[in-house]
Amino acid sequence: MTRATTVRAVLAAAVLLVSVLITLTMSPRLGLDLQGGTRMVLQAKDSATTKADRESTDRTLEVLRQRIDSLGVAEPTLTRSGEDRIIVELPDVQDPRKAAEVIGRTAQLSFHAVQGPGTEQENGKSAGLTLPDEKGRPLALGPARLTGAGVKDAGASFDAQQGAGWTVALDFHKGAGRDWTRLTGEAACHPVQDDRRRVAIVLDDQVISSPQVAPSVGCNIGLPSGSTQITGSFGADEARDLALLIKGGALPLPVEIVEQRTVGPTLGAAAIDASAQAALIGAAATALFITFVYRLFGALAAVALAAYGVISYAALVALGVTLTLPGLAGFVLAIGMAVDANVLVFERAREEYAERPGRSLRSAMTAGFRNAWSAVADSNVTTLIAAGLLFFLGSGPVKGFGVTLAIGVLASMFSALVIARALTEIASRSRFVSDYRGVNGIARPGRVRTWLTRRDPQLFRSPRRWLLISTALIAVAVLGIVVRGVNLGVEFTGGRLVEYSTSRPVDVETARTALAGAGFGDAEVTTAGAGDLSVRTGDLSNDEEHTLRAALAEEGGDTTKVRDELIGPSLGDELRRNALIALAIAVLVQLAYLAVRFRWTFALASVAALVHDVIVLVGAFAWLGRTVDGIFLAALLTVIGYSVNDSVVVFDRVRELWAKARRVPVATVANRAVLQTVPRTVNTGMGALFILAALAVLGGDSLADFALALLIGICVGTYSSVMTAVPVALTLEKSSKAPPPARKRAPGRTSDARTKRRDPLDNGARV
DSSP: OOHHHHHHHHHHHHHHHHHHHHHHHOOOEEOHHHHOEEEEEEEEOOOSSOOOSHHHHHHHHHHHHHHHHHTTOSSOEEEEETTTEEEEEEETOOOHHHHHHHHOOOSOEEEEEEEEETTOEETTEESSEEEEOTTSOEEEEEEEEEEGGGEEEEEEEEETTTTOEEEEEEEEOHHHHHHHHHHHHHHTTSOTTOGGGBEEEEETTEEEEOOBOOTTSOTTTOOOGGGEEEOSSOOHHHHHHHHHHHHHTOOSSOEEEEEEEEEOHHHHHHHHHHHHHHHHHHHHHHHHHHHHHHHHHHHHHHHHHHHHHHHHHHHHHHTTOEEOHHHHHHHHHHHHHTTHHHHHHHHHHHHHHHHOTTSOHHHHHHHHHHHHHHHHHHHHHHHHHHHHHHHHHOOTHHHHHHHHHHHHHHHHHHIIIIIIHHHHHHHHTOHHHHHOHHHHSSSSOOHHHHHHHHHOOOTTSSHHHHHHHHHHHHHHHHHHHHHTOOEEOHHHHOEEEEEEEESSOOOHHHHHHHHHHTTOTTOEEEEOSTTOEEEEESSOOHHHHHHHHHHHHHHHSSEEEEEEEEEOHHHHHHHHHHHHHHHHHHHHHHHHHHHHHSOHHHHHHHHHHHHHHHHHHHHHHHHHTOEESHHHHHHHHHHHHHHHHHHHHHHHHHHHHHHHOTTSOHHHHHHHHHHHHHHHHHHHHHHHHHHHHHHHHHSOHHHHHHHHHHHHHHHHHHHHHHHTHHHHHHHHHTTOOOOOOOOOOOTTOOOOGGGOOOOTTOOSOOO
16 A cells, blocks of 8 residues: 555544544434424513623523522523523423423512502602512502612521521622612611511512511611521422522513424434434435445445444534534435545546546546545535535524534545545555456446447537526526415514324314414414424414413314424514525625636526526425425525535536637537536435435425425536536626636646647547
């Protein structure tokens, strides 16, 4: 073995060994949509005294963390998102009403002077805020003198020495402690048993305690912060709850639930099983296919594909990436796309072998890796751009898809350019492998290439014909968007979507009648597969959802909530706006990258094909009545990356052939380039289609739309990258004055005419 091969083999073995070790010793971090639970996004709001910025939101987050920890939720996760949002994930919490209980009341805690009974009136106006105390007696309260932000600590304890029973001790921050002393000192100026000697502690417009200042406290002297105790006929639980409310209720900012998602554990477990089955079946089909096409070297690529699966999974686990349902689908999809680089290399090696049949198998493979590098790099960069946009502009589970897709791309490049290359270089040194063409799979051109070479179809004799077909497809798609409309999911429109599973079958009309009788006449009821019901409404509180479920239970018996999504209208507008921004940025970034790497005509043609794919895919979902949501956006951006990937491979070959034959018409060069890249396009597409077909059949409702969008997108993208992008480029080249691309000179080669190789499109004839 050469030194380079040895280095690749050692590096591959080391990475694979570490990956296997991580896989066996560490467990993946599952998102709530896989393990079950509730996810909430809280929007912090400005208060009269505090602005909702990064610092105040962090303080609010810590208060919520203390409250949730005190109530014993298993492994909760709280993180700040942006400047003023808090993401709360509560595993195993299936009831949003319980989840709201866990998060607690989100209003601000405040301390008020009691001005007297709530029936007192002055000049026909209320003396102040009137609220009932713990026993239901109305109290007139003065303005808030200090807020819960000033509470440093609160704890319940049992006072056995003084015989006071359970008490709650308060401790304030320095500035708030002075306000507390002043407030209690003013209250102490009133007679004992007078309501005005009391101090009201208010949380969420409810008086949670209104203790009277002890007789021993002097007028205008007040209670010091550290020695304040609230006494009363408290039980142990009452004292602890009061301490928790005072301490945990001290939110610096009010918060509002703008997004809420609940997934049952059975749905998540079914998605994991379905994805695992799809991965195994799809990967096995892909491995068998490339082994059939490329024989021994295809089998070696299948081994590298298995290594890719282990490496990418280990990377996800080691980096602590939260594996969501779309992320899991992205991981499975990347397995099918991982063969792309191997197919590119093998097809280029076949071409090298065909041009010079006498060369060794090893030199043909080396040339294949060298010549395919440009297309591999460009195509993977475009996919990474799509993954980056998903991460930075997506939300929730869509971010997870972007992360897994990016890790999958990087791992696939390593498996193809290091592991597969090391295996093929070692195999190509064997005389048995080199001598028997039917064994190595590279020395023979392949059936598709042979058929195309024999027929030599002239695809671009009339480019306008293909542009008319593409225009017709766009017209049909736009007609579907206009006539049928785009069925935007609650993620983009706001509202609530709940899926239920009933013990007895309930048809849609019966469910609608039952819900209308319960006061939910505007609810949209559809089937959700396997006999489940999907209910979509506008504003729906957690208590109203409980009533809605009870109405369904009267018809369907035991009714279990499978999935629950609530999106506030403001967040829906924001997500819809971000989706459009993501698409616009995707187009502009791809255009800029391709313009730098290729001619402007090629870049513009690739983007035209990209826009064609987006419109056709959205139109197809409009005609089918499928939901367009965040998961669809993830599929759409993936299709964008895939479409540009295909266009890059075609135009990379056009650039290479045109540089070698600068006097040949560009239409002839483009036709030859397309015919040479069709085997790669077909073989790569088959790998992805095997995976997607398995996901569509086995993935259930949660992955069906995702797989369908990618199936349509890949088929349309494969067509447009050839039959739309190339005709557009040829049309633009007619008005372009830029010269053909310059040929790259090999190192050490002179410009002497005697040493030049003849252009592959030149038959040698001269006039």
